Amino acid sequence: MNTMTRQQVLDMYFMDARHKLIDLAAFLDRVDRSEGEDDFRIQAFREAMQHLGSGDTDRAAKVLMTFSDPTTEPIPAATTKAACGAWPGADNG
Amino acid sequence: MRYIEPHGHMVSRTTDDYLAMVTAGCQAVCEPAFWAGFDRSSANGFYDYFCQLTEHEPKRAAKFGLPHYSWLCINPKESEDIKLADDVLALIPEFIDKPNVLGIGEIGLNKNSRNELIVLEKHIQIAAESDQLILVHTPHLEDKYKGTRLIMDALKNDSRIKPERCIIDHVEEHTIGMVLEEGFWAGMTLYPESKCSPSRAIDMLERFGTERIWMNSACDWGISRPLAVPHTAFEMKQRGHTADWIDKVTFQNPITFMSQCPKFKIKP
Numbered sequence: 382m383n384t385m386t387r388q389q390v391l392d393m394y395f396m397d398a399r400h401k402l403i404d405l406a407a408f409l410d411r412v413d414r415s416e417g418e419d420d421f422r423i424q425a426f427r428e429a430m431q432h433l434g435s436g437d438t439d440r441a442a443k444v445l446m447t448f449s450d451p452t453t454e455p456i457p458a459a460t461t462k463a464a465c466g467a468w469p470g471a472d473n474g
Numbered sequence: 475m476r477y478i479e480p481h482g483h484m485v486s487r488t489t490d491d492y493l494a495m496v497t498a499g500c501q502a503v504c505e506p507a508f509w510a511g512f513d514r515s516s517a518n519g520f521y522d523y524f525c526q527l528t529e530h531e532p533k534r535a536a537k538f539g540l541p542h543y544s545w546l547c548i549n550p551k552e553s554e555d556i557k558l559a560d561d562v563l564a565l566i567p568e569f570i571d572k573p574n575v576l577g578i579g580e581i582g583l584n585k586n587s588r589n590e591l592i593v594l595e596k597h598i599q600i601a602a603e604s605d606q607l608i609l610v611h612t613p614h615l616e617d618k619y620k621g622t623r624l625i626m627d628a629l630k631n632d633s634r635i636k637p638e639r640c641i642i643d644h645v646e647e648h649t650i651g652m653v654l655e656e657g658f659w660a661g662m663t664l665y666p667e668s669k670c671s672p673s674r675a676i677d678m679l680e681r682f683g684t685e686r687i688w689m690n691s692a693c694d695w696g697i698s699r700p701l702a703v704p705h706t707a708f709e710m711k712q713r714g715h716t717a718d719w720i721d722k723v724t725f726q727n728p729i730t731f732m733s734q735c736p737k738f739k740i741k742p
Contacts, residue, residue, distance in 0.1 A: 382680045384714035393712065394673065441674065442647040449619040449648065450586070459554045459585035462509075464615035 425467035475717075477703050477724040478740065479503040480732070481580075481609070481643060481661065481690035484535065484542070485526055491693070491700040492538040498704040501725065502740045503535060504732065506545040506580035506609050511695050513552055517561035520548065524565060528572040543738060545579035545609050546570060553584070553593035563596055570604065576735045577601065579609025580643065583621040586613060594628055602634035607735050609661075610642045612649065614668065622649045626656055639734055643690070644669055650678055654686060659731050663692045664702035672706035676713060679723060688727045 385393070412423060429447040432440045450468040476499045484492070484505050495503065505527060514520055527544040535542035546569055548562040569575060581597040583590045601608050608629070613621035622642065629635050642653045643661035646669065653660045662678060663669040670678075675689055691702035699705065703724055710720045725742070732738040 382683070384680075389714075439647070441677075445646055445648040446619065448616050450616050452620060453623065455586050455588045455591050455624065457588060459587040459590060462551050462584060464585075464613065464617050466615045468616040 421469045422465065422467040475499045475704060475707055475720070475724070476501050477707065478728040479691060479693075479700075479703060480688050480728040481506060481663065481692045482700065483508055483692065483694035485523075485531055486695035487693055487700060489534070489538075492535060492540060495700055496538045496540055498701055500540060500704075502541040502543065502728075504543040504545070504576065504728075505531060506611075507547045507549060508580060508611075508694065509549045509551040514558075517558065517565060520562045521565055524569045528569055528574060532574050541740065543574045543576050543732070544572075545577055546575060547578050547581045547597055548593065549580065550582050550584040550590050550594070550611060550613075553590045554587060556589055556592060559589075559593040559596070563593075563600065566600060570606070573737055576732055576738060577607030577609060579607075580611035581608065582611035582625050583613050584611075584617070586617055586621045586624055591624060591628065594625065598628060598632050598635060602632050607732070608635070608640040610640060612642060612644045614644075618644070618646065619648055622653065626652070626658070629658075630656070638686070641688070641731055644692075645678075646670055647674070647678065650682055654682060657686075659686045659688070662687070662689045664689060664699070664706055665692065666697055666699060672702070672709045675706055676710055676715075679710075684719065684723050684727070686727075686731075687723065688731065689723060 425448050429444040432443045432447070437443060448467045479495060479500050482503050482505060484503055507523065507527060524546060527546070531544070532542040546566050548559050553559050578597050578601040581594055583594060600606070610625055612618050612625060625642065629637070629640055637657035638659070641659035641661050644663045645653055645660045650660050662675045664672055664675060679687065689703050689706060691698060691700055693700040707720050707724050729740055729742050
C-alpha cells in the first residue's frame, strides 16, 4: 500500500538519504585512510554494499542478511552479552 | 492522536517522559521485564524488580493518569546462569496474578546459546500451563535472524501455545515475513541507532499490511525515544496515511492483542 508518488518520496526523503550516503562515503574514506587490516565487520559491510546498486528488490532485508549469522544450532555458551553488528563466522564466533 | 506504548521500560525513565507521553496522547503503557544494564547478583534483585513493576511503577504512572501494565520473566541476557534463572522463575507465581500483569515477557534469546534456549523453554512451559500471553524479545543485529527462527521453533514445539497469543518483538525486514507467516504478532521497535527507524517501520507496514502488528519505542536506560510512536504516526500522516490507518496500528492493534488478557481494560 503506497500512498506517495515517486516525486513525493523524493521530495520527502531525498535530502536525508543524500546526507546518509555522503556519511557512508566519508566513513569508507576514513577506513581506507587508517592503518591496519580489514576485519570481518568491514568485509561484511563491503559485501552488503553490493546490494545497494544492484537493482535488487528488498535491499534492506538482503543487507541485513549479509550481516546475519546463517547457522541454525544454538552456540555452546554465551561469552558476551553484546552483538557487534556482523557475524564473525563459525570459527570466530 | 491517541496511542498505546506497548513496550516501554519506564523504571528507567523520568517523570518528564511520563508527562511528554500523556501530552502526546498515550492512553496506556506496558512494561516488559528486562535487563537492568547490569547483572543482578541474586534472585532477590528480581523480587524487588517484580515489586517495582507490579506495585510502584503503576502508582508513578497513575500520577499522570496513565494505566500501567507489566510482563514478568528473567530476560535472556541473564539466562546463561540456569540456577539463577530457576530461582527467578520460582518467583513468578507470586506475582503473575497481580492486576497489572499481562503475561510472560520479554522472554527470548540474546546470543542464541543452549542455556538461553533452555530458559526460554522453561518460560514457555510456565506460559502454557497458566495460559499466559507471551511477549518475545529477539536478539540484536547479527544474532536476530538465527534467534528469531530458534524462538519460533521453540514456541511451535509446544502445542499448547497459540501463535496469536504471542508477539515477537524487534522484527526487521529480514524477520517480519516469517513471523507473520507463522501466525504470530510482530512488534517493530523504533530506535535511533539500531533496530528500526520510523521510515523503515512505515515501509514494512505498507508492504506487509497492518494486521497483527504494532510499534513501540522500547524506551529504556539506553539511547531511545519515549515519543517514537507518536513521532512515527506524524511521519505516517506526512506520507498521506489516513487517521484510521494510523489509529489501527498505534492504538487498536495493541488493544486487540493485549485484550486477550482480561486484565487489560483499555477499550477501542
